[in-house]
Amino acid sequence: MEKQYKRTNLLQEKDYNYRLQDVPEPVLYRDMFSYDDVPKVRFNHRVVPMHFPDEIWITDTTFRDGQQARAPFAAQQIVDLYKLMHKLGGPNGIIRQSEFFVYTKKDQEALERCRDLGYQYPEITTWIRANKKDFEMVKSIGIEETGILVSCSDYHIFNKMGLNRRQAMDKYLGIVKDALSFGIKPRCHFEDITRADFYGFVVPFASELMKLREESGIPIKIRMCDTLGYGVSYPGASLPRSVPGIVYGLRFYSGVPSELLEWHGHNDFYKVEDNAATAWLYGASSVNCSLLGIGERTGNCPLEAMAIEYCQLKGRTDGMDLKVITEIAEYFENELDYAIPERTPFVGRNFNSTRAGIHADGLLKDEEIYNIFNTDKILGRPAGVMIGAHSGAAGIAHWINSHFKLKGMEIEKKSELVEKIKAVIDQDFAEGRTTTYSDSELENIIKDIDSDAYLALIHHRKQVISKK
Known part of the structure; x- marks a missing residue:
């Protein structure tokens, strides 16, 4: 089958239909991840085309992933930081969404107070456990989109959850259907995607999600989670570590549109900003960040870094107020008593x-x-x-x-x-x-x-x- 793509005006073969490979034993890619050695980067010299989306943006996880790596924010602190993000992102919503926990009274209070501000951007989203009770709670407070954990590597499916791939996929699809039945937009967090069997699980699962999207008429977002920071941007690097390969593969083989692809990285190997920018360049509209990069272990992608990167790639600010980056840094230091390393780009006291x-x-x-x-x-x-x-x-x-x-x-x-x-x-x-x-x-x-x-x-x- 051939399809003509408007961007390239070329006929491209699309005779690819990857099906779930329900293997009896977990595939752990020991040639890359031996655990007793530094992980290896393998190359197969397969290069995929860049596909910079017409529109790109930033999403925030400061109040979700960021709170897992520091003392929890007080409700007023969340409101203050949310206001600053709104001011930084500008009227065009370059900071498009912000992700909240909803399990404590404090988090619920903060969410309500932020929503009462009436801002269009950042849109408030949540992250919940994948069960009907939580879907009911999200629906009752009027949230349209929520994150759902769908771990996709065999490390998680076999070794953590004690399932096989078929069982995991059936479970995940059932959870997504539950969300859709409540009219909630699911954001599927493909945890540990950079150690997952891409063609044996990731692509077949994503393809099933896109079928549900078409049937329901409700967008289903895929968050590509580089949980341990294994992603690399090198041309010709092989999967599952290739960021270009992951983004291209989901977009081309599973038909996931750019606006439904979101990259979520960690900085374990000092590659978090580079990988996020690469995800943009190869077809993901969204990169998920946290203020000052605060997050699990080495942290997430710093939001302020990607605001600057946006300007470098687009050649304009598109309404962002970049001076707010300094206000955010000052808030963390003065109000939260957070010590920013003095040479941290853009926010450290002595970066310039x-x-x-x-x-x-x-x-x-x-x-x-x-x-x-x-x-x-x-x-x-x-x-x-x-x-x-x-x-x-x-x-x-x-x-x-x-x-x-x-x-x-x-x-x-x-x-x-x-x-x-x-x-x-x-x-x-x-x-x-x-x-x-x-x-x-x-x-x-x-x-x-x-x-x-x-x-x-x-x-x-x-x-x-x-x-x-």
Whole structure:
């Protein structure tokens, strides 16, 4: 059978009908996952075409997966963060959905309070146990979509659940039918997909779900869960670890449209952002993230990272307010007492700061030389320097100009004030200091050197801030 695809205007063979392979023993891919060795990446050199969707977006799991990796949020904290996500995602809903637990009174209160805000985006969804009682609860509170766990690797089917593939598929299809009977949109979480038999279970199961979708007229979303972070984006890598292969396979062999494909990754092998972007590129409209990447073990894909990645791939913000990324970081640090590693991209205190004097000199001459983009304009975070033993006069001058907001009236590195500050700092390090200076320490040094200059600088900064 041939089908003509509008995007390519080509006739493509589609004589593929993968059926469930109900094997007697679990397939554990010991050639890749021997457990006593680092997992191996295998290549079969099969390359699939990119298929960037017309529309892509981000979904959030901060209040579900994120809460499993930290102290639970209070209801007010969930409301505050939900408001920030709405503001970041903008009117076009680039942050399309946010996933909530519904089992405790606190979570139910938070869900109701967020819903009472009346936002279209992020749409509130849930994650529930797969039983009729929970479907009734979701339906009673008016939620349209819910996540359902459908583990798909033999590690889970055989070794955790004690079932065979046929039993697992029949169980899952029965659960999905129950959800559909309540008029609920199921989001099927294909847990551990990067260790699953792709053609022997994943594709046949997805194909059955698409049949149910067609029969019911209700969309059934598939969340591709890279539960242990095994996914790789390398061209020609073999399944089940190939992210391009997984996305392409579900889209082409099972007929899952891009808008119903969602990638959910973990960062066990430092690949979570790359894999999420790859899922977008090869045909998944949605990537599932959490704020600051907080989640199980090494965490989920950081939402703020994919907001920036969206801009890189699309070439525009599409209404996102990226300065809210800084507000989110400040909320976590100030309200939740969460310590963000200082070099974390986009949100760490020093992600765009330098200690090197030669870099500071470049920043002083032209900020673009050593800053990734205009972080002040885009994120509300001006490029900075950390003053230490190797910062030099250029670093000190840049710190003064940035800290006191002297745009248009910058102090030069050869100024008398800078030379006096440098002399104090050099003396401190000569006497054994090993750490960089805090902002308050540097302010005190200026105050001791020239109190009038200090007061003038403080006054100028207050005026600039008040005008904003």
